[in-house]
Amino acid sequence: MFYQPDLFEQPQMPPAAAPAMAAAELPELVERISVVSKRPRYALLVLKLIAQEAGNNGSVGPYIRSAKGRVPVRDWLCQALAPxxxxxxxxxxxxxxxxxxxxxxxxxxxxxxxxxxxxxxEVQSRILRSGRTNVSRVVSDLVRAGLLRRHYQGYRIDHLNRGAQREAVYTITPEVKRALQRH
Known part of the structure; x- marks a missing residue:
């Protein structure tokens, strides 16, 4: 099997910029997010929503049950953040x-x-389209910070790359899970 690299993959934070998260605290998470994100408050809110919805394994997605039925996790985040x-x-x-x-x-x-x-x-359609882009950018920042992992699940096989009827699955790290459960 051949591995196709993600063309949009961002490099992880260098080890010097990524502090050890042995005893993660919320201020440390904020500092780590602020190093890689232009919108750290929004990124922290997205991370908190993902952490609250994540199961015991720390993963959320590819679909979330909501009032509108099963929706992709990215759309669910957009709807939650739209207000x-x-x-x-x-x-x-x-x-x-x-x-x-x-x-x-x-x-x-x-x-x-x-x-x-x-x-x-039409307004809801534009909000969803814009929100999906914003969530994707913030998730990329969180992946770069080493606080979140992302892969795509769906048609036929799990895959690191999007496309082919696959939807995103987000997995928080154990350190993030511990830090956000205390608060």
Whole structure:
């Protein structure tokens, strides 16, 4: 069997930059995340959500049970974090852009309630697309920090690389599990 390297794989933190996590504490996790991430608070929140949902083996995914049924773990994280941006000016600008696009393409006979449903569906679609990208970037930062492992599971075989109907599975390290269980 041939190993195909991940073209998007990021190198792990050098050992000098990664402090030993023998007795992991939350401040140490924050410091370690802040070294590799441009958004350390968001990364810590994602790590906490993953840790809370992880089973005894420390893994979560590829699917999570939610009110909408079984959803991929990345989509679940997006839905959990979506309320953070309700007051964000970019969110309001995106809603207005979608609204103006729908109004310009609408007929005068279109039902206002139908327009609102279409607006909401398009906004949710854009939020999910943007959120998936944000979660992927943060997870890459956490992998680089050595706090999380990621692989893809799904059609036929488990694999390190995405694609071919595979979904992400995230596994926290035992040190992270111990640090986040205390808090």
């Amino acid at each position: 953070l941006a309700h007051r964000d000016c970019r969110r309001r600008a995106m809603i207005e852009a979608v609204r103006s696009g729908l109004v310009s393409n609408a007929d005068s006979a279109d039902d206002p309630e139908e327009m609102e449903r279409r607006l909401e569906a």
